[in-house]
Amino acid sequence: MRRIPHILIFSLSILFVAACSQSGPHQPVVIDETDNTETIVQTIKIDSVWAGHPVGFCLLTHADRQYIAYYNANRNLVVGQRNLNELEFQLHIMPATSRETHGGTSTVLNWDSHNSVTLGVDKEGFIHLSGNMHVHPLTYFRSTRPNDISTLNQVMEMVGTEEKRCTYPKFMNDREGELLFHYRDGGSGDGNEIYNIYNTETKTWSRLLDTPLTDGQGLMNAYQSQPTLMKDNWYHVYWVWRDTPDCSTNHDLSYMKSPDLKNWFNAFGEKVNLPATLDNKSLIVDPVPVEGGIINLAARLILDKENNPVFVYHKFDDQGNTQFYIARPNGKEWSYKPITEWDYRWFFSGNGSINKEILLKGFRQREDKNYEVDYWHIKYGFGTILLNENFDPMGKVLKPQPFGETMKPEGEFPGLQVLVSGDIGDSGEKKFRYLLKWETLSRNRDRPRPEPWPEPSNLYLYRMEKNK
Structure with missing residues (x-):
């Protein structure tokens, strides 16, 4: 591995092009932050990786160490680690296994863009890995020594039940530092969300909850966010229901919160009996119907100044165009309002991983107490909507292009695009962040592409410094 010097230096300034007091009450405010950039202060070339279709890689910074997991040029699962003061990763190719010989598990990637890989670290520093699953048996590894990813060994079971049809594995640490693992048990349109907790003393997993967190009752499944600890010191989670593998059957944006991940409440403070189901109408934020224009996880959540949940999400308006909406509690009900007036309809349907519009x-x-919504639109490009304290549109914020968007692919194969993946950990360095960058073709509905395929692309780690 070698370090590639790559220093880009930009200036930082925030220029207010227009303000309410200058432009009048009906003129949109435009805030120019295009000089609010970052500097690439370190580039490490890690490896060559598969470029035939996208799949999620993982970067996890934990204290002064960094761990990665990805699929290499031969589509084999690779893990790596380094101390933050080292200039290269120690890489370890996991033994290649097939689903036919390893109980339905595998360390070799096929054509499914769902088969991402993810990492977690427990309180004693042992490393956990899961991935390469789309309605497959649980594929899980745990290190035999702390802080040493090279000692990962496969463990065929966590709890032993509801582990034959797993998708979307995620590790998380609760506020006490305990390691949790959650995944979907079942298929799209028929699945439940399962949560496990790890005991570092016995080195065993058990169920966090006696029931699934969400249950589609055999009729649907919840595409849900990971529980997030927010400024009120409660965990918040939201989801949409889906009836079948067809993504157009998403419906009913829903939400609940918890002080401890075991006792759950709706937005109005009323206790929720688990599992959460569609029958509990108090959990529904917006009853968006099937084919109503909401894709799974096409929502973002913040808390207002009184710690009430506020959502932004997209759905169809009365004319059938796709718009962003704000939803927030109003008494014992939710109120909704559009914040865009776009002349474009994104209708999505079908199975498999889709290319989003x-x-x-x-x-x-924002620091000025207003709010902002960042987006990318196939017709209107990148943009940031500026909202006032009542979440009404008041203008826009001009920002630099997101990292990676201005980069041209190194490869010459038609259709290659630059992918960027953030750090799911935390180095504790406020002015710095880490990114992975590589190139690949777009999604292909999880189906094989005929040859020729692009040459493998380079996988890089970037260390970015905020110019502020």
Whole structure:
């Protein structure tokens, strides 16, 4: 491995092009933050990786160490680690296994873009890995020594039940540092969300909950966010229901919250009996119907100044165009309002991984107490909507292009695009962040592509410094 010097230096400034007091109450506010950029202060070339279709890689920074997991040029699962002061990763190719010989599990990637890989670290520093599953038996590894990813060994069971049809594995640490693992048991349109908790003393997993967190009752499944600890010190989770593998059958944006991941409440403080089902109408934020224009996880959540949940998401308006909407509690009900007036309809349908035409990329409160919504639109490009304290549109924020968008692919194969993956861990460095970057063709509905295929692309780690 070698370090590639790559220093880009930009200036940082925030220029207010227009303000309410200058432009009048009906003129949109435009805030220019295009100089609010970052500097690439370190580039490490890691390996060559498969470029025939996209799949999620994992970067996890934990204290002063960094761990990665990805599929190499031969589509074999690879893990790596380094100390943050080292200039290369120690890489380890996991033994190649097939589903026919290893109980339905495998460390070799096929054509399914669902088969991402993810990492977690428990309180004693042992490393956990799961991935390469789309309605497959649980594929899980655990290190035999702390802080040493090279000692990962496959463990064929966690709890031993509801582990034959797993998808979307995720590790998370609760506020006490305990390691949790959750995944979907079942298929799209017929699945439940299962949560396990790890005991570092016995080195065993058990169920966090006596029941699934969400249950489609054999009729649907919940595509849900990971529970997130927010500023009120509660965990918040949201989801849409889907009736079949056809993505157009998403419906009913829903939400609940918990102080401890065991006792759950709706937005109005009423206790929820688990599992959460569609029958509990108090959990529904917006009863978007089937073919109503909401894709799974096309929502973002923040808390307002009184710690009430506020959502932004997309669905069809009365004319059938796709718009962003705000939803927030109003008494014992939810109120909704559009924040865009786009002349474009994104109708999606079918099975498999789709290429998106609208992406909701961020929703946050600004230092000036207003709010902003970041997006990408196939017709209107990248943009940021500026909202006032009542979540009404008041203008826009001009920002630099997201990292990777201005980069041209190194490869010359037609259709290659740059992918960027963020760090799911935390180095504790406020001015810095880490990214993985590689190139690949777009999704192909999880189906094989005929040859020729592109040459493998380079996988890089970037260390970025905020110019502020």
